Amino acid sequence: MRLNKSTGHAIRILIECARAKGELVKVADLATSLDLTMQNVFKIVHILSRNRLISAARGRNGGVGLARPPEQIRMGDIVRAMESTDIELDIDAPRKKTGQAAVSGVNRVLDDALEAFVAVLDQHTLADMAGQREAGDAAAARKRGKRARKSPQSRSAIAVSNSRLVGRSGGN
Numbered sequence: 573m574r575l576n577k578s579t580g581h582a583i584r585i586l587i588e589c590a591r592a593k594g595e596l597v598k599v600a601d602l603a604t605s606l607d608l609t610m611q612n613v614f615k616i617v618h619i620l621s622r623n624r625l626i627s628a629a630r631g632r633n634g635g636v637g638l639a640r641p642p643e644q645i646r647m648g649d650i651v652r653a654m655e656s657t658d659i660e661l662d663i664d665a666p667r668k669k670t671g672q673a674a675v676s677g678v679n680r681v682l683d684d685a686l687e688a689f690v691a692v693l694d695q696h697t698l699a700d701m702a703g704q705r706e707a708g709d710a711a712a713a714r715k716r717g718k719r720a721r722k723s724p725q726s727r728s729a730i731a732v733s734n735s736r737l738v739g740r741s742g743g744n
Contacts (some may be wrong), residue, residue: 573689579654581608582616583701586625586650590642590702594633623653626672642702648694 584606589597603613617636618703620626626638 573686575651576655578616579651579724581606581612582620582650582654583739585613585616585636586620586638586642586645586698587702588625589636589638590698592637593683594637596629596633596637598635619653620650623649625649625653638698642699643668643697645698646694647696647698647701648690650698651690651693 587601588605594642598608599617602608602617603610606613615629617626621636621639622629624639625645626636628634628636672687
């Protein structure tokens, strides 16, 4: 199943709120840090607020924060809030050989598949996602650190040895 972009954005917004550890996060800061438009963030925050995943405070010191602890927010809750979770084939559409029973059977199969998908997501919490991303960021920083440790001299030595190999193979 493919999720909408707005669902991915909603997950990222909620992860940022989880990392704020109870502090309110300004929508402008979310838009900047996640490289989204303010309008898009406001739209997503509104949906998340209606579904009681985020609480919003207006005013100069306002912002958004999680409505409950990240350990209590399931990934399935986020998907249900952001995605249409009712799949149905159009029974009234003109059909040649397909009967109504066959269409309703397909609808049952699609409903079961969607329930299984969301059930897997329900096994994971927002706290899990926030922790995984931090671990991923640390691993990426370590990789960048290893690349940055190579001196310019060692890079030029590699380039010279590569050019010698190319020169040899080209001359034979």
